[in-house]
Amino acid sequence: MSVSPAAKKKKDQAANKKIIKLDATGAYYKDLNRKIRALAQEGARKFEINNVYGQRYLGTNLWGVEDREKISIRVYGTPGSDMGAFMDGPTLEVFGNVQDATGNTMNCGRIIVHGSAGDVLGYGMRGGEIFIRGNVGYRVGIHMKEYKDKIPTIVVGGTMQDFFGEYMAGGRIIVLNKFFDDNPPLRLSYFIGTGMHGGSIFVRGDVEAHQIGAEVGISEPTDKEWKEIEKYVAKYCTIFGLEKKQVKLLKREKFWRLSAKSKRPYGTMYAY
């Protein structure tokens, strides 16, 4: 059966407007995710899930769904680990905190968290954007990577913990470190960027040499990078309802760029 382009457009517009509300109370994650998948296959594009309580893998099971980059899911409650794992297109917005391994090996799409995130955020992330309003746990951004113009980005409003950006191979992470606090209270995190061989971490606040891995260099952001930072902070403000003019108050001199000294950190480790 063929559908005329006009009819399809009309159907899509209707689907885009309609918000599907789901109640996750007591739902098994597999059932919940399959329900979302089935509805998305029928054309639903906007979801609101209430009473989420530990259900894992939200946004993962959407392979093969047409136009999945148009799907947006608003999540109320506390989703379980691996939210957005391997996710490829959709937008997830969480009104609450998220657990571990959010955005695991994510390929494309956007995750917004109006709260804090647990450990291993964005592990092996390959594309898309993650905005965390609050703090993040340990081992965030491990082995993120990039390819040509596909550059994953994480913006953290609050503080970070140890092993941040370990083995990082590409992408960018911006840590605002308690936004708009003139003297950012950098929590003493250690082993930042250990084994790093690509990508950049931009941190607001001073980072001492003993906090970073041996493979990491500290420098000032370039003009181009500063423009990127401003762009992402503006996005952060828009997303979390902060006044945009605040961005102008950001002091460039407070930012440091952490990046790999070499694309080949272990090139000289071996005999012949």
Place this chain on the structure above:
Amino acid sequence: MLTSLLPEFTVDRNEDRCIQCRVCERQCSFDVYTHDDDHDVMIHREENCVACQRCAVLCPTNALTIRNNDYTYKPNANWTREHIQDLKKQAETGGVLLTGMGCDKPHKNYWDHILINASQVTNPSIDPLREPMELRTFLGRKPDRLKMEKGKLQKIEYPGVELTTPIMFGAMSYGAISYNSFASLARAAYEYGTFFNTGEGGWPKELRKYGKATIVQCASGRFGIDLDYFNDASVVEIKIGQGAKPGIGGHLPGEKVSEHISQTRMIPQGSDAISPAPHHDIYSIEDLQMLIHALKEATDYRMPVSVKISAVHNAPAIASGMVRAGADIIVVDGIRGGTGAAPKILRDNVGIPIELALAAVDTRLRNEGIRNWASLVVSGGIRNSGDVFKAIALGADAVYIGTPALMALGCTVCQKCYTGKCAWGITTQDPYLTKRVNPEIGTRSLTNLLRAWSHEIMELLGCGGINAIESVRGNRLQLRGIGLEQWELDVLGIRGAGQ
């Protein structure tokens, strides 16, 4: 740099036969041969020779013989030549020694201490040339019991895959091996009805048509992974460990990351491809369970999820955890498992032989009543169809072969994969060398190997009066040990010959 090493090998050139065609010079990728134009003779730099035999095989007049170098240090049972040479290399460089292929140390090979039974008088043997013989193998979780309804068998609710023979090609990534080698494995597996494993270096788009014969890996580096990568395949495998280098990751050096490899792995060209030692989202069995189910979600529960570990001391307990965490297939890779590059000290000293690990894992899963929850695949040191048969009788569902497959493509186990100079065109990305593997011929060699081994397995089944591989699976009564101590027989769960 002045080196105090002796050449390992000697090149003997029979000048009477040599016709100065200089094939040796063109074929050697290790720069052993040069032609002295002034005196019109070939010059040998024997210190570069790795005994890959490429020159000797291609010499049209058989003028070349590569021999072990007779020069020797004073004989010493403790300080062998290998120890002395290795130590000198390290004193010169301060580096970790790298090597390729599987462990070459004479750790006891249990396959050689196990013998197979045959039928005489009381149970007739079967001739596979005239009678049907079943090698078909199904991998994936099996139900606790079969359900019948109205005389009909109910469909099994777990996803599984079917193999025409219990032999698959083990994980070798595009990057570690050349594109032509990788493509040969894919095509051969597809044509024969078995599987090849992409390893962790991604899966080129143009080979996705072999998805029915493809197992894709999700390893700690997460290279080239997206939802299409999983869903275009038939099995997803989480790689935790590799027999050649248990507990460590991998470094594909930047110079091997060509444009096509960079696109396949989705990393910038020339950048090191580093796989961390652990998956940083897996620090426990519970975390493993989380990733297994993430992969099931990502593939909508359509395909089995496999988990691969290397054979280590407590493999049985770990395997039990893996099965309980939801793995549909578990893979155990023994100490003799191959590698494109590994620190020599790990390859030769870490892990245990697959024969013992296999028997111990199978026994443990049986004792816990969960053997049917997952299929067991073993690898690392399978050399012939007899080893395959013994592995299955010890409890394996299927085996992975890596080194034998590369040998079918030309490999002579010179162990220099890590240099990227493979003269046979297998473990290299140099376009001048990779042309040496022709995918058409490679595919045919590999399917030949599978056909030959499969037929031999049928003969082994037939001689034991058995007509289906299923009846051998875990049938340890078909095996007897020879030259083994009691503890070894106990671990293997077999009796001694004559008992």
